[in-house]
Ligand code: G3P
């Protein structure tokens with residue numbers, strides 16, 4: 263197993279899809295706000311478009327988070343970019359609409375390349391968690407494209423000073439194994455929704471250094487954190503939006519909390 267510790271004296275605060283409690287998820291504005299709130303890093307989901315671009319979108323379909331319709335995997339990037347990816351959140355929150363000119367970043371679809379451009383510009387070791395989602399029609403092209411993109415940014419060789427510290431995450435052991443075969447230097451996180459005992463007993467995919475646990479599992483079985491640690495794994499926990507859960511994660515000494523509310527988590531855990 264490759265160990266990739268994220269040294270810190272309190273759990274790192276990772277903004278889940280950006281500061282997505284306040285802003286439309288996966289927009290550049292949501293990511294910038296996360297850093298304004300003191301987040302140590304960001305999380306994003308990636309999907310492949312019909313013309314093989316990785317875009318930061320959680321759902322397989324686009325209706326919830328844009329004013330368009332269809333599947334990400336069936337639409338080309340240029341078409342997806344025509345839609346507004348923020349108005350749903352404004353309507354959701356009853357906020358007055360802004361003209362696109364007021365903030366050109368606000369409603370744009372974010373590609374993984376654009377997000378990495380922004381993070382690389384910071385010249386800091388921003389923790390960057392990239393979760394692969396799995397459109398079956400693309401076979402292993404998601405992982406292949408992801409590795410190509412990481413290579414293009416020189417982010418496929420582990421943690422280095424002045425560059426984002428990338429982790430590729432997935433619920434799919436098969437996907438992680440594919441990433442590892444394509445690029446053994448990329449640190450991996452296996453997302454675990456349930457059945458922790460089985461994983462602790464040695465069935466994690468090869469070379470996974472860290473597990474990402476559902477907060478509901480941690481609430482139910484807090485000792486699982488220590489068990490993973492005893493086996494040499496780092497522990498991230500998602501999605502930690504309740505202040506009491508942030509406190510629990512702090513007490514348990516997890517490595518990172520992944521939250522839609524990075525400002526709240528930083529307030530509770532303290533600034534690094
Ligand atoms: O950070 C892990 C978490 O994001 C997994 O669930 O559905 O929000 O992608 P989901």
Ligand code: CA
Pocket residue numbers: 305306307393
């Ligand atoms: Ca995710």
